[in-house]
Amino acid sequence: MSKNRDRYLTTLGLVLGLCLLSESVIAASSAVILMYHRFGESDYPSTNIRLQQLDQHIAELSSGGYRVLPVSEIIKSLKRGDALADRTVGITIDDAYLSIYTEAWPRLKAANLPFTVFTSTAHVDHRSQRNLSWDQIREMRASGVEFGHHSVSHLHMPQAALQDIKKEITIANNRFKRELGTVPELFAYPYGETSSATRQAVEDAGFIAAFGQHSGAMDATGDFYYLPRFSLNEKFGGADRFRLIVNALSLPTRDLTPTDPLIGTDNPPAIGFTVTGNLGAVQKGLDRISCFLSHEGQRAEISLLGPRVEVRARAALPIGRTRLNCTLPANDGRWRWFGHQFIRNK
Numbered sequence: 001m002s003k004n005r006d007r008y009l010t011t012l013g014l015v016l017g018l019c020l021l022s023e024s025v026i027a028a029s030s031a032v033i034l035m036y037h038r039f040g041e042s043d044y045p046s047t048n049i050r051l052q053q054l055d056q057h058i059a060e061l062s063s064g065g066y067r068v069l070p071v072s073e074i075i076k077s078l079k080r081g082d083a084l085a086d087r088t089v090g091i092t093i094d095d096a097y098l099s100i101y102t103e104a105w106p107r108l109k110a111a112n113l114p115f116t117v118f119t120s121t122a123h124v125d126h127r128s129q130r131n132l133s134w135d136q137i138r139e140m141r142a143s144g145v146e147f148g149h150h151s152v153s154h155l156h157m158p159q160a161a162l163q164d165i166k167k168e169i170t171i172a173n174n175r176f177k178r179e180l181g182t183v184p185e186l187f188a189y190p191y192g193e194t195s196s197a198t199r200q201a202v203e204d205a206g207f208i209a210a211f212g213q214h215s216g217a218m219d220a221t222g223d224f225y226y227l228p229r230f231s232l233n234e235k236f237g238g239a240d241r242f243r244l245i246v247n248a249l250s251l252p253t254r255d256l257t258p259t260d261p262l263i264g265t266d267n268p269p270a271i272g273f274t275v276t277g278n279l280g281a282v283q284k285g286l287d288r289i290s291c292f293l294s295h296e297g298q299r300a301e302i303s304l305l306g307p308r309v310e311v312r313a314r315a316a317l318p319i320g321r322t323r324l325n326c327t328l329p330a331n332d333g334r335w336r337w338f339g340h341q342f343i344r345n346k
Helices: 002-028 051-061 071-080 098-110 121-125 134-142 162-180 196-204 239-246
Strands: 031-036 088-094 116-119 146-149 186-188 209-211 253-257 271-275 290-293 301-305 308-312 320-329 335-344
Touching: 031 071, 031 239, 051 098, 051 239, 071 088, 071 146, 071 186, 088 098, 098 134, 116 121, 116 134, 116 186, 121 162, 134 146, 134 162, 146 162, 162 196, 196 209, 290 308, 308 320
Parallel strands: 031 088, 088 116, 116 146, 146 186, 186 209
Antiparallel strands: 253 271, 271 308, 290 320, 301 308, 320 335
16 A cells, blocks of 8 residues: 555656746747847837837846747757857847937847847848938848848738749748848738738748747747747837747647638638647646637637637628737746738638
């Protein structure tokens, strides 16, 4: 009897230890990617961050609790299966506006914070006074700034024919090759919009990863060709929200439905995903998860079938972009965060 009891306690200890280890590994393999556009351009509040807000963000990231890495390094580490340091953060900036050069770069460089700029080549070629020039891009790149691919013309990719998508990628590749001597490894979908066909074209083009504009922390279990980023602007760039998102952890999932972000005639779609890992063993379970659909303005109705989360949309998704955000309380006041973006053309 005593031997059986000892064996039971030993087995229980091993199980609990594995659960705790699993939680630790998941936490250590999470990364948060931030997304900015403009800096100190108050005429564009939906894509602008105030300079005071940017200074607050840099101060938080420089406080000692975070590890800010080049985005390509984060991607490669996750693909190799390496554990990332807790609170790993990457910084991205879309659209190559001039205020990156005049405002963001001096501040980020002084703080020794690496970042990636996703560039639409036609915007640079137009030589507008509001955009970066190729000379400025070369100067920044020589100092260690990473540049990524953002198509030629910043088109709505799910609305375009597949041949036009491939043409956009090829033309931009040629411009990057001519001006910088190399083709970017990373891609960001304009407006964060993609479809299964668009995603496949980007993967086939040889990029190592591609990003959307939906919120969430990422890990090695996610789709490397539709990775999340937290968008920051004047409205959503306050110090409290910033601290919340840079402390976010991933919510590992699989079997997301619908499989295509482009919504067709089946609308509202059957939205669902399966949570993986041993989260329920070390937390209070999935019954604490909350999901929101951006077009509804209230908490979504959900059904739990074991680790499966089914999200019930009350109304059809509207034309344009609809974002799903699901959060689950984690340890130490942090949140696990899963997001996805759907697009409807008509």
